[in-house]
Amino acid sequence: MRKLIATLMMGxxxxxxxxxxxxxxxxxxxxxxxxxxxxxxxxxxxxxxGRMAGIDADTCRAVAAAALGDAGKVRFxxxxxxxxxxxxxxxxxxxxxxxxxxxxxxDTAMGLAAAGVTVFDGQGFVVRRASGIEDLAxxxxxxxxxxxxxxxxxxxxxxxxxxxxxxxPLALPTLAELLAAFGEGRCAALSADMVPLxxxxxxxxxxxxxxxxxxxxxxxxxxxxVRDGDRQWEQIAFWTVNALIEAEAMGITSANAATLxxxxxxxxxxxxxxxxxxxxxxxxxxxxxxxxxxxxxNYAEMYERNLGGGSPIGLVRGLNQLYDxxxxxxxxxxx
Numbered sequence: 001m002r003k004l005i006a007t008l009m010m011g012x013x014x015x016x017x018x019x020x021x022x023x024x025x026x027x028x029x030x031x032x033x034x035x036x037x038x039x040x041x042x043x044x045x046x047x048x049x050g051r052m053a054g055i056d057a058d059t060c061r062a063v064a065a066a067a068l069g070d071a072g073k074v075r076f077x078x079x080x081x082x083x084x085x086x087x088x089x090x091x092x093x094x095x096x097x098x099x100x101x102x103x104x105x106x107d108t109a110m111g112l113a114a115a116g117v118t119v120f121d122g123q124g125f126v127v128r129r130a131s132g133i134e135d136l137a138x139x140x141x142x143x144x145x146x147x148x149x150x151x152x153x154x155x156x157x158x159x160x161x162x163x164x165x166x167x168x169p170l171a172l173p174t175l176a177e178l179l180a181a182f183g184e185g186r187c188a189a190l191s192a193d194m195v196p197l198x199x200x201x202x203x204x205x206x207x208x209x210x211x212x213x214x215x216x217x218x219x220x221x222x223x224x225x226v227r228d229g230d231r232q233w234e235q236i237a238f239w240t241v242n243a244l245i246e247a248e249a250m251g252i253t254s255a256n257a258a259t260l261x262x263x264x265x266x267x268x269x270x271x272x273x274x275x276x277x278x279x280x281x282x283x284x285x286x287x288x289x290x291x292x293x294x295x296x297x298n299y300a301e302m303y304e305r306n307l308g309g310g311s312p313i314g315l316v317r318g319l320n321q322l323y324d325x326x327x328x329x330x331x332x333x334x335x
Contacts, residue, residue: 023283026067034076034095035095037078037099038078041199042306043056043199055302055303057076058306059118059241060076060224062295063237066239067236081150085100088112094227095237096225111227112225113227114223115234119221119223122218123156124194124197124213129210136213142188144168145187145190146169152192156169158218159218189213194212198212202314232282232283236284239334243292244296245329246332246334247271247293247299248298252268257294271289272289273286
């Protein structure tokens with residue numbers, strides 16, 4: 001029996017070594033495979049030049065900058081929410097950044113690991129102004145379009161039950177189908193996370209004819225997921241997201257990072273690789289955060305150009321402001 005146990009124990013390191021890490025696979029491939037929406041304004045949408053823009057797209061770029069030193073080494077992989085999550089769990093893509101809500105079940109029972117929150121959001125509704133609908137109660141007896149298989153679908157059912165009203169869901173798998181159904185009048189409202197909805201109102205629907213209802217029916221912390229079981233890659237993704245927030249909190253921007261790396265306070269120099277220490281625990285060079293900030297920016301820069309005043313959406317930061325400015329963003333200490 002002791003010989004059998006010893007033999008099995010000897011085989012464990014060999015079995016672990018036989019499966020390459022995600023970081024090794026990414027380096028061998030030379031690019032990060034990132035599942036995104038590809039059609040959601042503010043999160044991931046192709047511009048006229050074909051370049052993917054949005055806060056999710058930039059999250060993918062930040063991970064590529066950390067892992068490979070080049071934010072441009074990303075291949076964006078389109079797909080439905082269900083397909084994107086399944087592909088990530090199976091290791092067919094390296095991460096998913098798709099306005100995906102982080103939930104207990106996704107983090108524990110689907111082969112996924114949550115890797116930080118990039119947008120704090122909540123589920124809401126958009127309706128036509130001409131409908132006269134002013135709140136959730138006004139949707140009683142109406143049909144509401146919602147993404148099939150999403151957290152939004154269950155939250156809609158829960159909200160209707162709490163309000164004591166009957167709502168008929170029209171659950172469709174893709175945004176294109178949802179927009180078509182809403183445009184054809186097959187549903188009185190479209191229900192989704194409010195930040196993406198605001199992007200659709202600003203860029204596609206128009207504020208003259210459409211309005212968002214005041215009701216917020218759920219909490220939706222959005223952020224990337226990676227495959228469960230690869231602790232190193234999970235840490236790289238998580239600490240990359242955290243680095244974006246930490247950079248803003250410390251006053252580090254894409255414009256001043258080089259100066260601060262060379263002549264800033266020791267704590268900031270260490271963050272940016274001017275002093276050693278923060279790379280080895282992740283298997284990365286010490287300047288990985290410097291590469292993230294100089295190529296993608298800090299969180300404020302990323303939010304501003306994709307969702308804030310520098311974008312057509314023009315959202316205020318709200319919950320997505322730093323903790324000392326009334327928001328929920330609180331970076332984990334990087335020491």
